[in-house]
Amino acid sequence: MTKILLSIILIISTLHPVWAKDIEVTVYSDDSYAPYSYKKGRHAAGIYTEIMEIIFSRMKGYRVSIVPVPWKRGLKLLEEGKGFALYPPYKYPEKRPYIELYSNPIINEKVVLVCRHGSLEKTRVNWPEDYEGLTIGLNRGFSLGGKKFWEAVHNGTINVEETENNKMNLMKLLKGRIDCYLNDHFSIMWTLNNMRKNNEVPTRVSDVIRYSTFVSNQQGYLGITGRDQGKFPFKKDFLAQFNKILQELKNDGTIDTIINNFLEENDAELILPAHPCTARQ
Template identity: 30%
Template sequence: MKMVARLFVAVLVCLSCLGRSAFAGELLVVTDENLPPFSFVRDGKVVGVDVDMLRRAAAKAGASVRIEALPWKRVLHLLENGGTPWAMPLFRTPEREVVSSFIAPLHFSTMGVFVRRGGEFPFTSLDDLNGKRLGYNRGYALPPDLSEAVRQGRLQLEEVASTAQNVEKLLAGRIDCFVANVENVDFTLVGMASRQDVVLLPKRLWERRPAYLVIARAAEGKETAGTVASLRQALESLHRDGSYARILAQYTLSP
């Protein structure tokens, strides 16, 4: 019985792997399922700025791609543990460079601090966040100085699964503020009755931080070198020729 049970488990594992593997010649890229307007699921389809950018770049590079949207923590886990060769969109950090090669930016992220209207406070440096309950999306790479402030216990970080949850907690008074991508918050607030109650403080945590398509270092080799180079050139050309700006406008103007 034990042998039968082990065989059954092995078959299930194999079937699971086959279900997630790409077809021959197809690149399987995993992405965040809840980062509008950059990558998200709408009517059962993976859409967004990064998704459109990658598909256009792949067409230019003569490659075929399949994009799978997953919870962000799972994307990172798969990338770090050999479960996927390609992933997006990642900020470049020393820790991530150990397991990934950063190919080219898909989008550029501006991050700010959001508060409830009437709860604004002077914000000129991270010291102004001391003692605050700060919301943040789970698994995202914090700026190094903000990470250090959390490590020192100068502020309390509360992680959630999505920006919508941060908005909910903010309006309920369960956090003092949250940090997030500006375009992501704008997109999330569209159609919300409470949209005017969420205020972006003037100072930004960062401007135009690049978010990349990456390949796992374990997946790199002679057989991928040409694809990597072609995708890099194609993505860079989409930023130069204005395609990125036009794609971004399509999502931010009419979500």
């Protein structure tokens, strides 16, 4: 009798994965990083989001919801182990030790520095030492600029002002409240374009601001918390499936198509002369 019961238990345990419900997972997204990741109405939108939706729809055993949140709040959720994953952080393991796992790189981005003309009257070739004394705008929670930049900020030779989103930073830049603004170049152009459509910027933006020579290549990832204390035991399987499907989308051209279609459909024209290092080929 005991052997029969053990056999039944063994059979049931073997079949359980077939019967088990999908694991419900919440992934957080930046709500203010257009055109890559932003909030449209009550829902997540953007280039990364379209990629994520395809990947999540093909993953087996998971039902994934995407929830847009302010970037700094998303990082805090991972830091406290309350949130499972967030996109699209850059890979800063020293600054964000609470992110245990990163996906493979999803999109290549180019970070640029846009400055007021007066701030670039002096030759500024070397980053960050040539920018001492200036105030640089950043989106809240962003860690752009590199190690030497943040050392200069810590030492007080460069000032940083954080604001919630692209638009608020660009308004401050156009009004002369900050000297430069550091962010991805397509994201800056996207926001300026929308501001122009709403008559929120000068007719000729290039008369007020322009690119500096600074450019930095970055990549966006899906970041997974390491502070969950076993709350998310499935994270390695989740990430393995994610990376496999991500590579498939890269190989078949889906990601390139999403990027190109998204920018064209949303009229992401440039309203500043193209930075020589960021011009699309």
